[in-house]
Every structure is written in C-alpha cells, then in structure tokens.
Amino acid sequence: MDKNNSKAWLYLLPAMIFLGVFMIYPLFDVMIYSVEEGYNSASQTYFGIGPYNYNYVLRDPYFLQALKNTFILVVITVPLSTGIALLISVGLNSIVKLRDFFQTVFFLPYVTNTLAVGLVFMILFKKTPYSDGFANLLITAVGGTAVDFIDGPYWAKMFVMCFYTVWVVLPFKILILTSALASVNPDYYKAARVDGTSRLRIFTRITLPMISPMIFYLVITGFIGAFKAYSDVVAIFGTDLNAAGMNTIVGYVYDMLYGDSGGYPSFAAAAALILFAIVLTITCINLLISKKNTHYA
Amino acid sequence: MHQNTDFSAIEKQAQRNERIRKVLTYVLLTFWAIIVLFPFYWMILTSVKSYSAYNSEYIPKLYTLSPTLQNYLDAFTAVSLGRYFLNTLIFTVVTTALMMVVTVFAAFAFARLKFKGKDLLFTLFLSLMMIPNELVIITNFVTITNAGLRNSYMGLILPSVTSVFYIYLLKENFEQIPEELYKAAKVDGTSDFKYLWKVMLPICQPTMVTIAILKVIECWNSYVWPRLITDDEAYFLVSNGIQEIRENGFGRENIPAMMAAVVVISIPLIVLFIIFHKKIMAGVSRGGTKG
Amino acid sequence: MKIVLQNLTKRYPNRNKKIKEDVIAVNNFNFEIPDGKLIGLLGPSGCGKSTTLNMICGLEKPSDGKIFFGDDDVTDLPPENRGVGMVFQSYALYPHLTVLQNIMFPMENLKGKDKMTKEAMRARAEEAARMVQIDQLLERKPSELSGGQQQRVAIARALVKVPRVLLLDEPLSNLDARLRLQTREEIKRIQRETGVTTVFVTHDQEEAMSISDLIVVMEAGVVQQIAKPQIVYEDPINLFVAKFLGTPPINVFEGEVRGGIVYIGEDAGIKAEPDSSWKDGAPDAAPGVALQDGPVTIGIRPEGFDPEKDGELRCGLTAVEVMGRDTSIVATNAHAANGSIRTIVSTEELAEVSGETVNFRIKPARIYLFDHETGTRVRCTFKPLH
Numbered sequence: 002m003d004k005n006n007s008k009a010w011l012y013l014l015p016a017m018i019f020l021g022v023f024m025i026y027p028l029f030d031v032m033i034y035s036v037e038e039g040y041n042s043a044s045q046t047y048f049g050i051g052p053y054n055y056n057y058v059l060r061d062p063y064f065l066q067a068l069k070n071t072f073i074l075v076v077i078t079v080p081l082s083t084g085i086a087l088l089i090s091v092g093l094n095s096i097v098k099l100r101d102f103f104q105t106v107f108f109l110p111y112v113t114n115t116l117a118v119g120l121v122f123m124i125l126f127k128k129t130p131y132s133d134g135f136a137n138l139l140i141t142a143v144g145g146t147a148v149d150f151i152d153g154p155y156w157a158k159m160f161v162m163c164f165y166t167v168w169v170v171l172p173f174k175i176l177i178l179t180s181a182l183a184s185v186n187p188d189y190y191k192a193a194r195v196d197g198t199s200r201l202r203i204f205t206r207i208t209l210p211m212i213s214p215m216i217f218y219l220v221i222t223g224f225i226g227a228f229k230a231y232s233d234v235v236a237i238f239g240t241d242l243n244a245a246g247m248n249t250i251v252g253y254v255y256d257m258l259y260g261d262s263g264g265y266p267s268f269a270a271a272a273a274l275i276l277f278a279i280v281l282t283i284t285c286i287n288l289l290i291s292k293k294n295t296h297y298a
Numbered sequence: 299m300h301q302n303t304d305f306s307a308i309e310k311q312a313q314r315n316e317r318i319r320k321v322l323t324y325v326l327l328t329f330w331a332i333i334v335l336f337p338f339y340w341m342i343l344t345s346v347k348s349y350s351a352y353n354s355e356y357i358p359k360l361y362t363l364s365p366t367l368q369n370y371l372d373a374f375t376a377v378s379l380g381r382y383f384l385n386t387l388i389f390t391v392v393t394t395a396l397m398m399v400v401t402v403f404a405a406f407a408f409a410r411l412k413f414k415g416k417d418l419l420f421t422l423f424l425s426l427m428m429i430p431n432e433l434v435i436i437t438n439f440v441t442i443t444n445a446g447l448r449n450s451y452m453g454l455i456l457p458s459v460t461s462v463f464y465i466y467l468l469k470e471n472f473e474q475i476p477e478e479l480y481k482a483a484k485v486d487g488t489s490d491f492k493y494l495w496k497v498m499l500p501i502c503q504p505t506m507v508t509i510a511i512l513k514v515i516e517c518w519n520s521y522v523w524p525r526l527i528t529d530d531e532a533y534f535l536v537s538n539g540i541q542e543i544r545e546n547g548f549g550r551e552n553i554p555a556m557m558a559a560v561v562v563i564s565i566p567l568i569v570l571f572i573i574f575h576k577k578i579m580a581g582v583s584r585g586g587t588k589g
Numbered sequence: 590m591k592i593v594l595q596n597l598t599k600r601y602p603n604r605n606k607k608i609k610e611d612v613i614a615v616n617n618f619n620f621e622i623p624d625g626k627l628i629g630l631l632g633p634s635g636c637g638k639s640t641t642l643n644m645i646c647g648l649e650k651p652s653d654g655k656i657f658f659g660d661d662d663v664t665d666l667p668p669e670n671r672g673v674g675m676v677f678q679s680y681a682l683y684p685h686l687t688v689l690q691n692i693m694f695p696m697e698n699l700k701g702k703d704k705m706t707k708e709a710m711r712a713r714a715e716e717a718a719r720m721v722q723i724d725q726l727l728e729r730k731p732s733e734l735s736g737g738q739q740q741r742v743a744i745a746r747a748l749v750k751v752p753r754v755l756l757l758d759e760p761l762s763n764l765d766a767r768l769r770l771q772t773r774e775e776i777k778r779i780q781r782e783t784g785v786t787t788v789f790v791t792h793d794q795e796e797a798m799s800i801s802d803l804i805v806v807m808e809a810g811v812v813q814q815i816a817k818p819q820i821v822y823e824d825p826i827n828l829f830v831a832k833f834l835g836t837p838p839i840n841v842f843e844g845e846v847r848g849g850i851v852y853i854g855e856d857a858g859i860k861a862e863p864d865s866s867w868k869d870g871a872p873d874a875a876p877g878v879a880l881q882d883g884p885v886t887i888g889i890r891p892e893g894f895d896p897e898k899d900g901e902l903r904c905g906l907t908a909v910e911v912m913g914r915d916t917s918i919v920a921t922n923a924h925a926a927n928g929s930i931r932t933i934v935s936t937e938e939l940a941e942v943s944g945e946t947v948n949f950r951i952k953p954a955r956i957y958l959f960d961h962e963t964g965t966r967v968r969c970t971f972k973p974l975h
Contacts, residue, residue, distance in 0.1 A: 109571065122337060206694075239541075
C-alpha cells in the first residue's frame with residue numbers, strides 16, 4: 002500500500018510540477034503584483050502595498066474604452082450567435098440530404114487559424130484608395146454608400162468585430178446544439194404529433210426545454226469567451242488596438258505587459274483581476290438563472 | 299364522407315407547408331455555408347491573382363482568368379514563411395507529445411491508483427479549470443523572462459504543456475475500463491506501467507487521438523503566448539508570422555502574397571480536419587471549447 | 590370503433606443501396622379488428638408489428654392498402670386527425686412537465702371550436718388520472734415516479750382525448766417482472782372500463798396470451814395466424830406459430846409417415862388420420878385427403894409426454910428438474926430437432942423416472958404434424974397404436 006502510494010505520486014509528479022509552476026504559483030503571484038504600487042520590472046522593486054494599481058486602471062481612458070468595447074461585443078455576439086446557432090441547428094436536424102456536408106462545412110472555422118482568416122476578413126471589409134473592397138461592393142450594389150469598416154466609424158468597426166466573432170464562435174455552438182437536438186428521444190416528437198401539437202408549440206414546449214441545459218451551457222461559455230476576446234480583434238485591426246480604438250480588456254492586459262506601452266505587470270495584473278471578477282460575477286448570475294429555468298440538471 | 303374531403307384539404311395544405319419549410323431550410327443552410335466558405339474562396343482566389351491584376355481591380359473580381367503561383371514563391375522567399383512553419387511544427391509536435399505523457403500519467407494515477415488524499419487533490423485539479431489563462435500569463439511572462447528563456451523553444455513550449463481538461467477527459471475514459479481487468483492483470487503479476495501501456499492505452503486509443511488532435515489545433519493556432527515571449531523572428535510561429543507579414547512584410551499592399559501565406563498556413567489544419575472531421579467533431583462535442 | 594386493415598403493405602428502400610429491391614416490412618395485411626376488443630400484435634423483433642402499429646397511428650404511411658376506422662377511410666390522415674391515443678415504449682413523458690401538465694398537454698393543442706377552458710382540461714385530466722389510479726401524483730415530475738407509475742401516466746395522457754383507438758407499443762417491456770404482472774391486469778381493466786378498441790404490440794407471448802382478446806401472430810411482415818389466445822396455442826396454423834408460443838417451447842422431431850402411421854425413428858409410431866371435421870380458417874388444410882407417405886415434421890408440446898416403462902418414445906435421460914408444482918424432464922432423442930427434448934410432467938409421475946433412459950407415452954391431443962417443406966400444419970387426429 003505504501004509502495005503504491007509513493008508510486009502514485011511519481012505518476013502525478015510531471016503534471017504537478019507543470020501546474021505548480023505555470024498555474025498555481027502565478028495565480029497567487031498575480032494577486033501580489035496587483036497590489037504592489039509602482040513596481041519596476043527592471044529593478045524588481047516597488048514602493049508599497051495598496052489599491053493604487055486598481056485605481057489607476059479604472060481611471061485609465063484606454064481601459065474604459067476597452068471595457069466598453071468588450072461589453073458591447075459581449076452583449077451583441079452572445080445572444081446573436083446562440084440564436085443563429087439554434088436556427089441553423091434546428092434546420093440541420095430537420096433535413097436528411099446533405100446534412101453531413103453542411104455539418105462539416107459549418108464546423109470548418111473551428112479548425113482554422115483565427116489570425117489568418119481574420120486577415121481575410123480585414124481585406125474583405127477594408128476600403129483603400131485602390132478599391133472599396135468586397136463588402137462595399139455589396140453595399141453599393143444595393144444602393145448604400147461605401148464605408149471603411151477597418152479605419153472608419155466606430156459602429157462599422159464594431160460591426161466587423163461582432164461579425165467575425167460570430168463567424169468564429171458559431172461552429173462550436175452549432176455542433177453542441179445539433180448533438181443536443183439529435184439526442185432528444187424521437188418518441189417525444191411522435192407523441193406530440195399524435196396529440197396534434199403544432200410545430201411552434203412542439204419547439205417551445207418540448208424542444209427548447211429539453212435542450213435548455215445545453216443552451217445555458219453555451220450562453221455561459223459564450224459570455225466567458227466573449228469577455229476574453231482578443232486574437233480575433235487583433236486579426237482584424239492589427240496589434241495596435243488602442244490606436245484603432247478597438248481594444249478589449251484582454252488586449253489592455255497584454256499591452257500593459259508587453260510591447261510599446263508595456264512594462265507594467267502590476268497594472269496588467271490589476272486589469273486581469275478586474276476581468277476575472279467581472280467574468281466570475283456574470284457566470285454566477287448565469288448559473289443562478291439557469292438553475293431556476295432549466296428543468297432538470 | 300363530407301368529413302373526409304375536409305381532411306384531404308388539410309392534408310394537402312400540410313404538404314404544401316412542408317415543402318415551403320424545406321425550401322426555406324435549405325436556403326438558410328446554403329446561405330450560411332456561403333458565408334462560412336466565402337473567406338476561404340476569397341483567400342485562395344486572391345492568392346492566385348497577380349499583384350498588378352489585384353491592384354488594378356477597383357471593383358474586386360469574383361474570379362480570375364490568369365492564375366499565377368508567383369505569390370506562393372514570394373511568400374516563401376520574401377518573408378521567412380518556411381521558418382515560421384518549421385517553428386510551429388516543432389512547437390506543436392513537442393508540446394503535444396509532452397502533454398500526452400504528462401496527461402496519461404496523471405490520468406492513470408487518478409483513475410487507477412489508490413493513494414491518500416486522491417479525492418481532495420482531484421477536486422483541486424478540477425478547480426484549476428476555472429482559472430483563466432489571462433490571469434496566470436502575466437507571471438509566466440515574468441518567470442520565463444527572468445529564466446532567460448525568451449525567444450527559445452523551451453520558453454514557448456513549457457507553459458503550454460499542461461491541460462487540466464484533458465487530464466479530466468482521459469481519467470473519465472480510463473475509469474470506464476472495468477476494474478476486473480486491472481485486478482486480473484495484478485493477479486498475473488503485471489506491473490502498473492505495463493498495464494497502462496499494454497491494456498489501458500490501446501483501449502483508450504480513440505480518446506487519445508481526439509485529445510492529441512485538439513491539442514495540435516490549439517498549438518497550431520496559438521497566438522497570445524508566442525507573441526508575448528518572442529520578438530525574434532527566428533522563433534515566430536505562423537500566427538505571429540501572419541501578423542508580422544501584415545504589418546511589415548511584403549510592403550503593406552501586397553495582398554495577394556499575404557493571402558498566399560495565409561493559404562499555406564491554413565492548409566495543414568484543413569487537411570487534418572478533412573481526414574479526421576468525424577473524430578474532431580465528436581471530440582469537441584464531448585466538451586472542448588475554443589480558447 | 591372497429592378498425593379495418595385492407596391489403597396493408599409497407600415497403601422501405603433497402604439500406605444497402607446496391608440492392609434495388611425494397612424491404613417489405615408489412616406484407617398485405619388484411620384484418621378487421623372488432624369494436625371494443627383488446628388485440629395483441631405478437632412476433633419476434635423485426636416482424637413488422639411496430640410498423641403496423643405506426644401505420645394505424647398515422648406516424649407512417651402505408652405503401653399500399655387502406656385503413657378504416659369504422660367507415661372512415663383514415664389512410665391519408667395525419668395522426669392528430671385520426672383520434673388515436675398512443676403509449677410509447679419509452680412512455681415519452683415530457684420530463685420538464687409535471688404529471689398533470691403531461692396529461693393536459695394533448696388537450697392544450699385543441700383549437701377552434703374544440704378549445705377547452707383550463708378548468709375543463711383540469712377536470713378531464715383528473716378524471717383520466719383517477720381511472721389509472723395516479724390521482725395522488727399529479728404534481729410530481731416523471732423522474733420522481735416508478736416505471737409502473739410512468740406507464741400509467743402515459744396511458745392517462747393517451748386516454749384523456751377520449752380516443753377512438755388506443756395503441757400501445759411494447760407497453761410492458763420496460764417494467765420489471767413483478768410490475769409486469771400487475772400492469773397487464775391494469776391494462777386489461779382500463780380497456781374493459783373504457784371499452785376503447787385497443788391494439789398493443791409485444792414480443793412476449795405470455796403478455797399477449799394473458800390479456801388479449803385476439804392475438805395476431807406476425808413473422809417477416811406476414812400475418813401467420815389471427816385467433817383467440819388459447820386457439821393460437823392449442824391449434825397453431827404452422828410450425829412458426831407452434832414454436833413461437835409456449836414455454837418451454839414445443840419439441841420438434843423429424844419423422845416419417847408410413848401407411849397412415851407417424852414414426853419418430855423406427856420404434857415410436859402413432860396412428861394418424863386426416864381430420865375431416867376441421868373446416869374453417871387455414872387455406873392449406875385439405876380435409877379428407879389421406880396422409881401421404883414421406884418425411885414429416887412433428888411437434889409435441891412439453892406437457893404431451895407421459896413417462897411410462899413401455900412408452901413408445903425411448904430417450905436417454907439427461908436431467909430431472911423439479912420446479913415446484915411441475916417437474917421438467919430433459920432427455921435426449923436422436924430425432925429431436927436439436928437432439929434433446931424438454932417435457933413437463935406433474936410431480937406424481939416422477940417415480941417412474943430413474944437410471945439412464947426414460948420412455949414416454951405421447952398424448953395424442955398434444956401432437957401436431959407439419960409439412961416437412963413448408964411447415965404448414967397437417968391436420969390429423971391421432972390414436973395410440975397399442
């Protein structure tokens with residue numbers, strides 16, 4: 002038994018070392034960073050302990066802009082992507098022909114490099130002196146005026162950002178919802194048909210409650226994911242997000258840490274912890290709501 | 299009898315509605331399929347347009363009659379795309395291999411071995427899943443910098459190795475193997491390691507493959523950590539390479555060459571996906587999330 | 590409401606796309622189900638019984654043939670316009686709704702002039718719940734009920750619309766043995782009280798025998814026999830029906846007819862005379878024609894054996910299994926289909942049995958002859974030779 006005991010720890014050792022050094026220690030360390038005032042990364046000294054870093058971050062206009070951008074992104078993309086995914090999944094589940102084909106195509110964005118396709122999106126939406134770009138081609142074709150979606154007005158930039166985010170997160174949601182829908186026992190639908198239930202009623206009274214745990218799961222992971230948006234934004238607007246006015250909270254953290262505006266791990270730590278607090282709060286609220294509304298766990 | 303004619307009208311109406319619904323469904327699905335596929339089409343199309351042809355199209359053309367592979371040549375010669383590729387390959391293979399070893403051992407310990415404090419430790423493990431990467435990356439950045447590992451494979455790989463989620467996934471799978479098999483092996487005098495190697499791994503091979511593929515995708519697409527830890531082009535991964543190409547390579551406006559680079563770095567994963575799409579989709583629906 | 594099935598046929602395209610020929614799930618089913626009866630569709634899995642039920646329900650469309658409820662042709666009607674109630678094998682109770690909400694669900698679908706008030710629906714639901722004796726469970730969720738209770742809720746939900754026809758798909762298969770006995774009595778009682786024409790599907794012959802007014806035995810899409818339970822057992826129309834009904838199953842021997850005497854091997858003979866008195870039903874029976882010499886398949890029910898010292902059927906004794914009231918003798922015989930036979934004798938007769946061999950006298954009333962090739966019943970009356 003004793004021998005078994007020590008052997009077990011030996012099997013666990015590699016995982017423990019990696020997790021200890023790169024997850025557990027940093028977790029505590031980041032909290033320490035966030036309260037060390039005036040930390041200097043070159044000399045590794047600081048003046049004192051206090052909430053100054055938080056105060057600074059919360060007053061930094063760049064952070065407030067990032068906060069605003071992130072919130073708008075979350076509020077638009079989470080319901081939108083979940084809704085579209087639901088629509089597409091219901092459509093997928095109702096067909097037989099070409100179903101595998103559509104399913105495979107819809108999943109494709111999941112495996113592609115966010116940065117690479119983001120660049121394509123940038124080109125599709127960008128307006129240059131040489132060309133209005135493809136998106137504007139469509140807009141002018143229906144009688145609109147061309148807009149620069151990449152360097153133009155805020156709403157246009159926000160539109161591209163939301164559009165790309167939805168494009169990127171949809172594969173996962175479609176996959177989860179399609180398998181949730183497929184796992185509903187077909188007897189329920191047969192029973193409902195025998196009872197003459199209308200399609201709309203079948204959907205709202207049977208299908209939705211049946212897959213509600215998965216919908217809530219997607220909403221929760223969707224919130225978390227959208228709050229952490231970064232690489233897809235970089236892909237479209239480039240690394241200097243502050244200049245583009247499209248920074249996100251995570252982008253702000255990295256900018257504080259590294260790059261032209263970097264070298265302030267304390268501010269980065271404070272911002273990261275603020276983000277964590279926001280995500281945690283919203284996840285808890287989500288969980289409370291989902292407990293009330295999903296009918297069986 | 300009057301009733302019957304009434305019903306047949308209902309039936310006809312229902313059939314008509316059914317057909318309309320079907321058409322609408324296919325229209326919707328096709329529409330979204332086009333939105334999904336169009337960027338890929340555009341990327342390939344642009345990559346075979348010549349630089350001058352592309353720049354002379356004020357209204358972008360949806361096809362080209364004179365495709366060229368010149369951009370692909372440029373992509374490999376004008377910027378170090380080959381270098382980025384090789385770096386990503388090394389990074390992906392080594393990280394995935396290390397991750398598999400660490401994960402298999404830890405999952406085995408949790409699934410089969412008995413030791414004091416196992417349940418408590420596993421709960422702690424699980425709670426680690428809640429910690430966002432953004433939080434710990436700050437200290438990791440400092441740690442790796444202080445260790446002098448910036449711009450090195452070690453610095454890239456080490457913090458990317460562990461994944462609590464995959465340990466959890468594999469442990470669950472290991473536990474589905476009947477306890478009797480382990481007992482039988484013990485009766486026959488099989489060592490734990492041999493049992494793991496000869497019995498558990500072959501049985502759990504599908505899960506192992508799934509985990510490995512998911513990790514490969516994750517590695518191939520990773521951007522944030524490599525960006526923080528490398529500023530020497532010799533250690534760039536493809537994602538950073540793309541960003542670098544966009545901001546400094548080719549001259550800002552050589553978009554066809556950029557697209558050629560984008561096509562080249564997208565191909566490996568798309569090929570992987572085409573081969574393994576059933577496995578990948580099954581694996582992801584079992585609980586993978588992006589990012 | 591009587592149900593008439595007229596040339597009912599269901600074909601599916603073959604799953605193996607290389608084979609062009611369709612799979613025939615139900616082949617030319619003709620039957621008039623009398624009003625107010627409880628009918629059991631019995632057969633092994635894949636015999637087409639569930640397909641038949643689904644066609645009566647309207648969930649599947651027949652490829653050919655017609656279905657009438659009374660005088661109404663319902664062949665092309667969707668299920669909701671047929672007035673059927675269906676209980677699914679899995680019960681299909683909506684897990685997020687309470688028992689009461691589940692039972693009320695079908696009524697909430699009614700539109701136009703049929704629309705009911707909440708109070709009326711509730712009253713009807715409670716009435717249905719009382720009928721199946723679950724009226725004290727109305728506020729529970731399905732997951733909080735036992736299998737038997739869930740079954741009752743499903744029946745209540747099917748009955749609440751006052752259907753013209755009640756359909757049950759494998760109603761007892763998800764219950765444990767004890768509940769099964771209880772629930773089948775319950776189904777019988779509910780059917781009696783409501784008087785609704787009821788069709789249920791089962792692969793369990795005991796279930797079908799115990800509660801049906803009429804049994805329809807199906808095999809490979811074809812109806813084999815339609816009769817009262819006791820008739821199906823005592824007077825099977827062919828070898829399949831004889832083998833499918835009865836536990837332990839009928840013992841099958843390969844034998845021979847020589848000069849009006851049926852032999853099992855060389856020694857065991859029994860005199861057979863074609864049964865000219867038997868008239869109705871089976872198309873292949875040819876009353877009055879003398880038995881042809883030649884090979885024949887013989888079926889003997891397990892209770893058709895008397896262990897006797899000078900019995901005509903000589904067997905090797907394998908085992909004597911005492912099972913309470915009855916005793917089962919397992920013996921070997923070279924001419925039995927799989928080399929061994931199983932009989933049931935009353936325990937008093939056991940004294941005779943010991944040693945290596947056992948001889949049986951065969952009770953004439955328990956012997957059935959079947960055509961060697963087709964398995965069709967050859968009707969005879971039997972007399973012992975001695």
